[in-house]
Amino acid sequence: MFSPRVNEPTYLFALRWTARLLSIGSLGFMLLFVVGEGQSWSSVRTQDVVGLVFFPFGLTLGLVLGWRRELSGGIIAVGSIALFYLVYGLAVNSAIFQGWWFLVLSIPGWLFLLYAVLRHEHWNGEIDPAAAVRK
Numbered sequence: 001m002f003s004p005r006v007n008e009p010t011y012l013f014a015l016r017w018t019a020r021l022l023s024i025g026s027l028g029f030m031l032l033f034v035v036g037e038g039q040s041w042s043s044v045r046t047q048d049v050v051g052l053v054f055f056p057f058g059l060t061l062g063l064v065l066g067w068r069r070e071l072s073g074g075i076i077a078v079g080s081i082a083l084f085y086l087v088y089g090l091a092v093n094s095a096i097f098q099g100w101w102f103l104v105l106s107i108p109g110w111l112f113l114l115y116a117v118l119r120h121e122h123w124n125g126e127i128d129p130a131a132a133v134r135k
Contacts, residue, residue: 081103
């Protein structure tokens with residue numbers, strides 16, 4: 001888990017672990033809001049549930065999934081933030097920009113996507129025996 005994958009250059013190894021560590025930071029930051037607020041779920045308005053599906057739940061799912069499946073996790077994380085801005089921001093609040101913190105918290109998702117794209121370009125067809133056993 002802590003060692004490079006088969007044929008993974010050092011820069012990809014560093015990128016993967018940077019995304020993972022930043023995802024821990026993003027998840028921890030979001031957890032502080034959930035625990036620190038102490039707000040009951042009964043006070044959430046119906047239209048706000050739409051926003052909650054994309055942020056924080058969609059982003060959390062993407063960042064957690066990104067630890068094992070970088071491409072899928074990155075797509076879900078970045079897609080959730082994009083849909084949060086479009087659906088919740090534009091349709092519900094009539095303003096697409098909801099603040100820049102949502103974009104900052106999605107940086108690990110962008111890094112997971114970048115890793116997946118670069119890993120695909122670098123891959124030479126050799127199969128990782130450890131990955132084959134895990135499936």
